[in-house]
Amino acid sequence: MPVCELCGNDYDKAFEVKMAGKAHIFDSFECAIHALAPECAHCGCKIIGHGVEAAGRFFCCARCADENGVKGARDRI
Ligand SMILES: [Zn+2]
Numbered sequence: 043m044p045v046c047e048l049c050g051n052d053y054d055k056a057f058e059v060k061m062a063g064k065a066h067i068f069d070s071f072e073c074a075i076h077a078l079a080p081e082c083a084h085c086g087c088k089i090i091g092h093g094v095e096a097a098g099r100f101f102c103c104a105r106c107a108d109e110n111g112v113k114g115a116r117d118r119i
């Protein structure tokens with residue numbers, strides 16, 4: 043049975059997420075997000091949507107990017 047790599051839960055509906063060529067096993071999206079989602083460089087929240095990438099940093103929204111001096115950031119929707 044696959045085991046979640048974050049919390050160690052042994053769950054028959056665990057799933058695999060491939061990121062940058064590396065496979066990860068999780069039992070829930072919550073664990074996957076906790077382990078893999080980038081954090082906003084401004085407010086620190088987990089970026090679950092598209093987010094904004096600027097100058098090698100990730101932001102959860104255009105507002106956070108803007109407050110970090112990123113000009114012209116727009117939410118990708
Ligand atoms: Zn888990």
Ligand SMILES: [Zn+2]
Pocket residue numbers: 082083084085086087101102103106
């Ligand atoms: Zn943010």
